[in-house]
Amino acid sequence: MIEVKIDGQRVAVAAGTTILAAARRLGLEIPTLCHHEALEPFGACRLCLVALDEGGRQSIVAACNYPLERSGLSVETGTPAVWQARKMSLKLLLARCPGVKVLQDLARQWRVDTADLLLTGDGEEECILCGLCVRVCREVIGKNAISFVYRGAERKVSTPFDAETDLCLGCAACAYLCPTGAIKVREEAGRLLIDRWHSDLEQALCSECGRPVVPAELLVQMREKAAEEGVPGEELLCLRCRRMRAAAAATALPVPQYGPADSFPARRSSREEPDVNQARKGK
Ligand code: SF4
Ligand code: FES
Incomplete structure (x- = not known):
């Protein structure tokens, strides 16, 4: 020390x-x-x-x-x-x-x-040339899809040959860390686009509703990594369908006992069994 x-x-x-x-x-x-x-x-x-x-x-x-x-x-x-x-x-x-x-x-x-x-x-x-995007891509994602090119006033961050690269998975970690908002990530016709890196990526779809969820190649790599770590692969669901599933699961719980519409119900003790049949009959 x-x-x-x-x-x-x-x-x-x-x-x-x-x-x-x-x-x-x-x-x-x-x-x-x-x-x-x-x-x-x-x-x-x-x-x-x-x-x-x-x-x-x-x-x-x-x-x-x-x-x-x-x-x-x-x-x-x-x-x-x-x-x-x-x-x-x-x-x-x-x-x-x-x-x-x-x-x-x-x-x-x-x-x-x-x-x-x-x-x-x-x-x-x-772009203020802070290099956060370059470093997160190299050090955390392990991809090196972008790097600094040129010198002086021409210096900028770019993909190899300033062209689309299959090194970019569309993880958007670069955009997440960029302090200026210089990296715009958008979705168009189900594809993920990062214009600054010329990335135009196919997305994997939600198995329930078919909405695009995550860039397909990123999903492949995430699943490979999970498999290496012994984590079982999960069904791909969008946030909305995930919530719907959770809500559906929640409704399988005992029906809550509510009082009159204008009074907030007193919290039921977890030891009291709710009278489901009475509630369903509206009694
Ligand atoms: S694009 Fe954003 S994160 Fe990357 S160097 Fe420029 S300002 Fe920094
Ligand atoms: S030079 Fe130290 S935070 Fe940027």
Whole structure:
């Protein structure tokens, strides 16, 4: 274990713990946009900047991917210099994606003056290049269907050759984690479409009503994984049919005994057997 100081508070952590994790252990808040606990740190958004003092040598570093390796380090999370650096990072993100709500909200909250913003794109871009989609696809789903391509102003996340790829299962984990809403998942004529990745996927149908439920290939892989883990495969039902089945099962229970329509019934003790026959006769 090593001991470091964050905002004047001492904390003991295992060597290699990031500044962000150590700060959170103390209940300190550091803004983040490209960080997710389940994924490898990436350090893309630079909103988590903090001031680090290493024996008198001072620097501004990204808290999410800076590992604390030795005792005696000191971190400040809210100095004027730190806030100035974070606001600059936010302005750079806004220059690329001026219409993104999460950035606009932060700009308002942090009182960032955006009057002098110089757009670096067409003003329509919604991807801030945080890499959450790339990391979740690679690290959690294990597919690598998308990755960063090109450099500089051309940099973007894309599928191989910017074309439809059978690596994309349509799990939509990328859209779930995307902080800006840049990845739109929609259904059209029973198919699942993710335009940003050129994905157009056949869906497996509910065995009861025939509605599309889940991308077919994703279902195959889920069932294979379940089989490997010894979990028996379940019949495929949509949410509505699942609810209907549950309701049908519930009606097989003893009929509840209700009082007059305008009075809420007193809860029946679980030991009292309801008089089903009397209730059915309307007595
Ligand atoms: S598409 Fe979304 S999750 Fe992926 S890099 Fe862009 S902003 Fe991040
Ligand atoms: S959260 Fe640390 S750089 Fe984005």
